[in-house]
Amino acid sequence: MRIAIFGHMYQEDYVSQLTDFLDELSHSGIEVEMESRFYNYLKGLLPGEIPIDGIIVGDDFEADMAISIGGDGTFLRTARWVGSKQIPILGINTGHLGYLADITVDEMIGAVDDLKNGLYKVENRALIEVTSTRKEAIVDWNYALNEVAIIKQDTASMIEVETMVNDVELATYKGDGLIVSTPTGSTGYNLSVGGPIVEPTAPNWIISPIAAHSLTMRPLVVSDSRELTITTTSRATNYRVSLDGRSVTLPVGSTIKLRKAPFVVKVVQRLKHNFGSTLRNKLLWGVDKR
Numbered sequence: 001m002r003i004a005i006f007g008h009m010y011q012e013d014y015v016s017q018l019t020d021f022l023d024e025l026s027h028s029g030i031e032v033e034m035e036s037r038f039y040n041y042l043k044g045l046l047p048g049e050i051p052i053d054g055i056i057v058g059d060d061f062e063a064d065m066a067i068s069i070g071g072d073g074t075f076l077r078t079a080r081w082v083g084s085k086q087i088p089i090l091g092i093n094t095g096h097l098g099y100l101a102d103i104t105v106d107e108m109i110g111a112v113d114d115l116k117n118g119l120y121k122v123e124n125r126a127l128i129e130v131t132s133t134r135k136e137a138i139v140d141w142n143y144a145l146n147e148v149a150i151i152k153q154d155t156a157s158m159i160e161v162e163t164m165v166n167d168v169e170l171a172t173y174k175g176d177g178l179i180v181s182t183p184t185g186s187t188g189y190n191l192s193v194g195g196p197i198v199e200p201t202a203p204n205w206i207i208s209p210i211a212a213h214s215l216t217m218r219p220l221v222v223s224d225s226r227e228l229t230i231t232t233t234s235r236a237t238n239y240r241v242s243l244d245g246r247s248v249t250l251p252v253g254s255t256i257k258l259r260k261a262p263f264v265v266k267v268v269q270r271l272k273h274n275f276g277s278t279l280r281n282k283l284l285w286g287v288d289k290r
Helices: 011-026 036-043 070-084 106-118 275-283
Strands: 003-008 031-035 054-056 065-071 089-093 119-134 147-152 159-165 166-175 179-181 204-210 220-223 228-234 238-243 245-252 257-268
Touching: 003 036, 003 070, 011 031, 011 106, 031 036, 036 054, 065 070, 070 089, 070 257, 089 106, 119 147, 147 159, 147 228, 159 179, 166 179, 166 204, 179 220, 179 228
Parallel strands: 003 031, 003 065, 031 054, 065 089, 089 257
Antiparallel strands: 119 257, 147 179, 147 238, 159 166, 159 228, 179 204, 204 220, 228 257, 238 245
């Protein structure tokens, strides 16, 4: 089994755990390669030699599994790193909430045997693909695992977001912007503006206005087989489009199209993992505090 490891640069609190985890992977006969920047960071942090079999430069690699060590932001960057290879990704949470990361720091060692023996499951998560008539303006990786946010640039100016579903007019949302979220991202930015939580493998998009100027504008769930066409106007000259936090500035009047990507992100989970337990553990869903 070959594993590719990607991580963020804030692991000072987990030196002992990471050392034991990498040693356990090596002793288990698992071939380990590590992304070069993360390797160089750990080399200055961990004591002794790092027991890996190779260093990965860029995204030219193949593996049976990728491991993301960090929080949800690191997982999103790992998904971008893996790209269309559709290599399953296991998240180890050394961040804050870590909704996408299934393994805690304390569970790392025990997870090695599960990986080696195939005691895990893989969920397919859909991405949103974003295209524009201004091809030079879209970010270099035009896919989002969590959400696409259309946001006003000028804090004083409302924007109008004309939205069409399969070329049929839906609504013109007036306010601070609009979020189109995947089910995976429904517990993120979407939830913070009052959007619904959706089971991560459901075949849907969630359309949620940000600070809507009208009480009649409410979050809406549509099929992910639909194509959304979005044109934004405003008194300001520009607005922003953000894909999982990677943003670009576009001129008002420009149009973007959102559709389901032709590939998925494969998320590795423990066999005991389920949607309900994640909601209870991460969001204290239904917890009675009396």
